[in-house]
Amino acid sequence: MLSNSTLNSSLPSSISPSLAERDKAVIWHPFTQMQTAPLPIPIVRAEGSVLYGADGRTYLDMISSWWVNLHGHAHPYIAERVSQQLRTLEHVIFAGFTHEPAVDLAERLLSILPANQAKVFYSDNGSTAVEVALKMAFQYWHNLGQPRRKVVALDGAYHGDTFGAMAVGGRSAFSAPFAPFLFDVDYIPAPVPGQEETVLQLAETLFTADVAAFIAEPLVQGSGGMVMYEPDVLDKLFQLARRSGSLIIADEVMTGFGRTGRLFASDYLQEKADLMCLSKGLTGGTMALGVTTCTQTIYDAFLSDDKLKTLFHGHSFTANPLACTAALASLDLTLSEETKLNLKRIGDQHTAFSQTLAQSSVVANVRQRGTLLAFNLVTEGATSYFNNIRDVAYNFLLERGILMRPLGNVLYLMPPYCTSDEQLQYAYEQVEELLKELSQ
Ligand SMILES: *Cc1c(COP(=O)(O)O)cnc(C)c1O
DSSP, X not given: OOOHHHHHHTSOTTTSOOHHHHHHHHOOOTTXXXXXXXXXXXXXXXXXXXXXXXXXXXXXXXXXXXXXXXXXXXXXXXXXXXXXXXXXXXXXXXXXXXXXXXXXXXXXXXXXXXXXXXXXEXXXXXXXXXXXXXXXXXXXXXXTTOOOOEEEEETTOOOOSSHHHHHHSOOOTTTGGXXXXXXXXXEEOOOOTTOHHHHHHHHHHHOOTTEEEEEEOSSEETTTTOEEOOHHHHHHHHHHHHHTTOEEEEEOTTTTTTTTSXXXXXXXXXXXXXXXXXXXXXXXXXXXXXXXXXXXXXXXXXXXXXXXXXXXXXXXTTTOHXXXXXXXXXXXXXXXXXXXXXXXXXXXXXXXXXXXXXXXXXXXXXXXXXXXXXXXXXXXXXXXXXXXXXXXXXXXXXXXXXXXXXXXXXXXEXXXXXXXXXXXXXXXXXXXXXXXXXXX
């Protein structure tokens, strides 16, 4: 049988390029300046919270591989379920057809989401989940014959990298080349502690009768620098939005499935969103899948004898059975007693470590929500995403076998829920070493 390894072994090893070199010859990586980036690190396998490098080194994955992993890598239970599904039905068109994993998953999601969520629309990832929510919101008003065009969002928000998702994200250097192509959005500052009243006053003036939707990452703005705010002020913003008739979109792509200590960040709120976006942890980090859910009222606005009221949106891999099965398996694990204990345990460990962090002269604004712990590094000129403290911290920790990926001067730990106390302690110790280094 012809395999890659037999092909490679026929080359003298001295001239056979490394995997990283072959990568560099053909691949363009995300969020990466290819001219200056070091060669990528080949990973050959992973288990629990540990990534195994081709060179024998190991890395503790303290960012859950870009916030997607919940229960550890290559989880045997998820693997078994997906593998069975792969032999049964790998994919089928989702217009005019359906299958059990999609229906089971929709039923189970609706049973754990806020009670006002009534329908599930599948897509591929977090950005598409947001695109779908925005299109549902705009077309809702269109179908009612009362078009509304305005969107209100939070400064520093991140909702994905496709155009609609980018448009409602906070404007930054990342979106600058595309600014002329993004639709107009009104921004209010994130209502961080101390700023609540100012933000609410501004919000009162912005929530007018032409606002189609208000979109927010509830309680934690992820990519914007792990900015955290309280449920109480978000409830008040939701009330203001509601008063103007605006729809509300909760982007729980990052916060969903236990990350914030509760199943959803929305579970901390009294007011409930009309639309919700899920992805990342949805499949336990195994496969790409996106979900947009909505209320019955929104769904009903698309029911008509008039075909033009249809939501004309879909993706080739909508509701892929393998991804839905991975999500079902991940849900079993997420809802288990063991995960509940792990969420509490990691939360407690983070809280204890916060005390240590708060004593460092180079740390400011230590903040935590559930299994997510973040703080700012305060050294000279440390405030831009592009500053070099980010690279210093990233490399320092990586050298010590810890994968963390600072957002500018913001460092955070977002471990898979299976991470042991010993692993957490090891990660904390390396962070302490970094702080010592930086305070010299
Ligand atoms: C990551 C993220 C997205 C985009 O998800 P992708 O799967 O990367 O497209 C959207 N919203 C939030 C809050 C996110 O954290």
